[in-house]
Amino acid sequence: MELNKINKLLEKYDNGTTTLQEEQQLKRYFSQETVPPHLESYKAMFAYFSANEKEQFTKDVPLTPKRNNTFYIKWISVAAVAVLLIGVFFKSNVFVQEDLGTYDDPEMAYNEVVKSLEMISSNFNKGAKKVNYLNAFNQGISKVDYLNEMDNTTRLIFKK
Template sequence: MELHKIEQLVEKYFEATTTVAEEETLREYFSKDDIAPHLEQHAPLFNYFAKAKEERFTKSVPLKPGINYMKWVSVAAIAIFTVGLYFYQPTPAPVTLADEYTQEEIESAKEAFALLAMNFNKGTEQLYHLEEFEKTTNKFLTKK
């Protein structure tokens, strides 16, 4: 097989566009001893796949879990459940403002929030004037 075709197949392989037959051609080429020097770096990749195909798992796989394993899992579940019941603390009923504070305290807090809102609005009005000032000065500064 000509070298140019092998180079094209290697490029296609790394772009993931080769077919199964083309990959088999590459495996056959790289399994030989006469590989082009600039393609020798790819030889271990294709040789690995050939060796990995021959590997087999020889150990036995247990299909049933051991009886002792299931006993210990059930004991652990019961222990966790018991500890959870021991440390369980029910949450108290939610407390309303009327239960916590007197009516005078609630009205005083409302007045304080209204004053805070009024002062906050004054501050934002000043920011609006500052923004208008900035727009006007930018008109004069960027004028050509």
């Protein structure tokens, strides 16, 4: 009869509907030496809970802060003001859109776009010529890789 009552209490415990008195009954039951084999896992769990109730924290907890945080708060407020001033400056001066002009004649607009693209292309080609020496550099690096192959074969021959 008692085993049925314990099983019902365990079912209530698993559902989270037990009262404190019913949990105390479960603790007392599982503190016994002999427990049915199918309830051994509950015995270990309630033994753990009982052991944890006896534990105490013995270290001191410092309640005063280690650093004075007012120094950091002052500098954060100075930085915030600086960011706001920079934002106001850029909003008023930099982002004012100038009238760059428009073309009423589509052919004239097309000619100006072509002229601009040709200028960009010529400047890009000048820059590409200056970077062309990297090809020679890559060829030199590939020749140096042959030295690595030679080193690997000598290691194989002499088994270093």
